[in-house]
Amino acid sequence: MNSFTEENYLKAIYKLIEKSGSSVSTNAIAEKICTKAASVTDMLKKLSDKKLINYQKYQGVTLTSKGEKVALSVIRKHRLWEMFLLEKLDFKWDEVHDVAEQLEHINSDKLIEQIDKFLNYPKFDPHGDPIPDANGKIQVQKSKSIAHFIKNDVIVMTGVVDHSPAFLQYLDNTGLALGDEIKIKEVVFFDRSLQIIINKKSTIFISNDVAKNILAIKK
């Protein structure tokens, strides 16, 4: 089995590769995990010995298929637990992440399959991120940040880029939630801020900074 720490490294590497589309650097991992480069190098050697990553000194890191499997399993557990907390225990979407960071390391196949069943096999987590299935398969969604849409587009909110409680609470206050219909009423030219209509009811203004962190698809 892999330790807690090893799982966190693999998950971090997976997410960095996912975002950048290429191999990841020691420093990038250090920053993501909030640790020092020297510690990362130590761990990379260990993960490489265990054949979980492809690593050659100074050359950056990718996951082996074995390592990717572990990473996807941790991500699956994280997102299923987030969903469980939200749906069954009345957590808010800004409260689920920290607890899921702990729960994702619980090791029991039966447990996670039963949670999945209990939730009726959800495909997406409370933040709109896809939940890998038991085989690690992910259902991709071709959503874009709403900063990329144009006037009069009618779209559906499908996710967030920034997962911080502060941002999620801000969205709560504006009344924006996953699944909402958004109509782009106006794009302000000089700062790209938006005037949007939520669910054909309330009209609000959001900055381009906020818009970039909201994901949606054409309706």
Next chain:
Amino acid sequence: MNSFTEENYLKAIYKLIEKSGSSVSTNAIAEKICTKAASVTDMLKKLSDKKLINYQKYQGVTLTSKGEKVALSVIRKHRLWEMFLLEKLDFKWDEVHDVAEQLEHINSDKLIEQIDKFLNYPKFDPHGDPIPDANGKIQVQKSKSIAHFIKNDVIVMTGVVDHSPAFLQYLDNTGLALGDEIKIKEVVFFDRSLQIIINKKSTIFISNDVAKNILAIKK
């Protein structure tokens, strides 16, 4: 906060004190935790520094009220998680313990209070053990092993002494479960084995060894 390991030591000490009614020895802890006496001594020093136990070299150990609070919180979490697994995720009573050993260390007040609420504030776990409330209060049950009852007593099964999957599965096979009514039909003189009637239906024989591990109260 306390580490996993510290929590496990405190829980072990609590249970040993509960069973023996007195202070516990280094060796007893080592056996309970499946570790060596030298390791226990190290940890006792640390727990003593943190004012979680009362410890003087060679004199045995008791819990401070601070240490007892931690132990009871871990036990509360363990038993609530066992109940959750049984009630909501279709685990059997012989499957819940190992997973609860991991889940008991998850640190989130909101999580455990919501689990408690979700289960409708159960007072006992799947093995009949009492679940401490949020303040550490335990509801005591004055049950005795059924080896202590006599011919024609009508009793209700309330718990088990042996928690091993092997014993629990044996009980499943005999058809015995918590809450069952048991009538002592016969006590065999030479080996103290019992003939009992379960729920006024099936009659079975159990050895004294088994009887000693089943707890019940007079109906």
Next chain:
DNA sequence: AAATAAATTTAGGGTAGTCTAAAAACTATT
């Protein structure tokens, strides 16, 4: 092609927790 800057690794060390073997302290027996 050097020289400089940035990224990465190595060296050496720290804490938490574990172990074995040996010393010290209690306990029981004569």
Next chain:
DNA sequence: AATAGTTTTTAGACTACCCTAAATTTATTT
């Protein structure tokens, strides 16, 4: 009271993970 046996503690070492500081390698400028 001395001896033998048991329990507990100490000494010293190991693994996992982390750190700082120094050395090394790679990347960028000149």
